[in-house]
Amino acid sequence: MSLYEVQRLIHRLNIDPAAVERFRTAPAALLQEYALDDAERAALLAGDVPALWRMGVHPLLLLHYARARRIPMPEVYRQLRPLAGERRLVSARAATPQPAAARGGQDG
Amino acid sequence: MGEIVAAILCSHAPGIAAYPAPAAQREAVYRGFAEARALLAAARPDALVAVSCEHFVNFFVDNFPAFCVGIGARHWGPVEDHLGIPQADVPGLPELGRAILETAFEGGVEPAFAEHLLLDHATSLPLHLLRPENDLPVVPLLQNCLVPPLPRLPRCYRLGQLMRQAIAAWPGRVALIGTGGLSHSPGAPEGGYIDTAFDHEFLRLVERGDGEAIAAIPDERLDRAGFGTWEIRQWVTVLGALPERKGRVLVYEPVESWLTGCAVAVLE
Numbered sequence: 001m002s003l004y005e006v007q008r009l010i011h012r013l014n015i016d017p018a019a020v021e022r023f024r025t026a027p028a029a030l031l032q033e034y035a036l037d038d039a040e041r042a043a044l045l046a047g048d049v050p051a052l053w054r055m056g057v058h059p060l061l062l063l064h065y066a067r068a069r070r071i072p073m074p075e076v077y078r079q080l081r082p083l084a085g086e087r088r089l090v091s092a093r094a095a096t097p098q099p100a101a102a103r104g105g106q107d108g
Numbered sequence: 109m110g111e112i113v114a115a116i117l118c119s120h121a122p123g124i125a126a127y128p129a130p131a132a133q134r135e136a137v138y139r140g141f142a143e144a145r146a147l148l149a150a151a152r153p154d155a156l157v158a159v160s161c162e163h164f165v166n167f168f169v170d171n172f173p174a175f176c177v178g179i180g181a182r183h184w185g186p187v188e189d190h191l192g193i194p195q196a197d198v199p200g201l202p203e204l205g206r207a208i209l210e211t212a213f214e215g216g217v218e219p220a221f222a223e224h225l226l227l228d229h230a231t232s233l234p235l236h237l238l239r240p241e242n243d244l245p246v247v248p249l250l251q252n253c254l255v256p257p258l259p260r261l262p263r264c265y266r267l268g269q270l271m272r273q274a275i276a277a278w279p280g281r282v283a284l285i286g287t288g289g290l291s292h293s294p295g296a297p298e299g300g301y302i303d304t305a306f307d308h309e310f311l312r313l314v315e316r317g318d319g320e321a322i323a324a325i326p327d328e329r330l331d332r333a334g335f336g337t338w339e340i341r342q343w344v345t346v347l348g349a350l351p352e353r354k355g356r357v358l359v360y361e362p363v364e365s366w367l368t369g370c371a372v373a374v375l376e
Binding site: 008053058061062076081082085092 | 170
């Protein structure tokens, strides 16, 4: 259970072309370098965009992931659209604290 | 002494360079950028300060400054190779970068600094459309509009005031470019949603030159317009540098296929 590890991997895919190549050819080995739980590993291997969104992955990192995984942008949005409203991105802590789950991940 | 000879505010959506859009909208946006480019050339700047934002290129959540001034002799970008924008060194201007940094610290705002910044579409796309010659030194100022906590809008306004002081003491003609927004939510389920009501309301305030009113927009209103709207911080910083000027909106088009309310404006 580490959103940070999931995002750290995706960030690397955005800045390290060799990592993208490994992600495309031998993803399981690359993922072993990160402290991921089974659900995170499965979502990253399967291209499960909705699951990654629900985990709290930052939307821009989600786009970087989709590019590395070669998921076309229209397909990304087709999968995301039904999730509208599930997770609010807020720029500042609300005056009235909300439950952590309603705030999403680190962007909450 | 130093003078701010031009100030351009614009969107920087990668779609502007890379994705198709209805011809009328695309042409309108490009006309807006072309007009701003001509104004910039006519102002004969010696240097540019490009206020833009970070997109996980230089910084990640393990170390994320609220502000970062590029003080290097060179920067490089864009990091994206799919924008059709030449990837190149961009000359920096360490003296002006350091002057902005020092003046900010004197004034109570402490940006981070970097000797070598990578530029992405947020800086490279506007530079490509506004000054494709790549012949002017650029001081990049990156603001965190990406991962909360974000610098508050009045803090950006204050940094703009301090930037003006630094430029006033620098012997040369400087143009400001602020890039980002307007309403958009890339990579989120709301990705295609553009809050045109927000965008129009915002541009009315820009036309009035009312940076203080913009700096008072509640965070919650920006959130409703989409997290990409957090990038109006760049407009706020530039408005803070030029409180006496009014905005002229050269174009506004909500371009669905670019997922962004796209605007170009100048302060004069």
